[in-house]
Amino acid sequence: MIQQDILNGVLLPGQKLVVADLKQRYAVGASPIREALVQLSWTKYVCLEPQKGCWVAPVSIGELTDLYDSLRFVASALIKQAITAGDESWELELLTSFHKLSRIKLSQEDVGWAEWEERQHQFHISLLEGAVSKNMLNFFNDLINQAKRYRYYAAVNGLDNSAINLDEYEIIMKLALAKDAEKAAERLDIHLNRTKEQIQQIIESAA
Template structure:
């Protein structure tokens, strides 16, 4: 079978495939990534694999060590706490800025992203991966109205790293997945934001982020004990 050679577009495609396999747990935290194995798995040459792994090391999904190799980044309580502590600080500042500066277009984005999140049914058809994507977009929409490009990029980096932990927890919780779902809390955050009640919105968002961290932390403690 002919292997695909490297190109910027192919590298991005391979990077997304590896990233998705890390998120879904097909490539597990701490697992060594061998180029030869990945070539066979994704049917591409060595160059796009290596370039994709470098890209993923920038987003901290992959750990690279010269002369030693490459691994899926591990998960640990210390990093989780650090990520969420940083996220809580930057989210609070950005939310206040967004409420002050946000226009009608931003308000519509917040309302739309909440509506999409709330439309998911918690029954036998429920898909937690779809929830995670919509949940991610809701949190992004809350803060996009802030006129603070560099701070928003930092926020985006943080939630992309946290996404790996959330996926890890979702797969482990199985029947207890609803522990990470609270649509009522999201609705209240949305209403406070649209009402321009910045202080209460900031307080509730911080509480929401802390609660999410604690739920994921419980899973980590059980899985790494």
């Protein structure tokens, strides 16, 4: 619940998190609250320091750039591995995840960002999970979960849904299925960098 409130902008970047206040907000005891804050500190959703307390992690262009530079580096290696090693089940999962993503129309009022976010997240996972390096996949998962906070921040603070181009996802999928590893890696890199630039514009305009 705390994580979702951070994503949805109910709890703002830099906001102090006091256990007594959170107990009242979520109607749970102090121990579960403290445990939740510790777990959220592991995923870098909150900052937790002895003697100083706890607060929602701030957003910064520096961290955003570091996250997406790391994502781009790891994703380039993973997509090449996935295309080389991926079997028919990987191809089917990739097709399925794109189909589910393509069914989402963010222009519709009854479609929320959370549903789009979950489906595009699954598309990225399906695209890369054919790779043989499980350690690198786990690292990618960690990075993309941290980046989710930035994507939600952009959505909450005025990201134009028209900036999201479904054609990018389709091109990447088709290149992957065609076993064109170099071009697929190139288009994925462009896609991730464009996402970073869109979020950066939101952060700069909110400053």
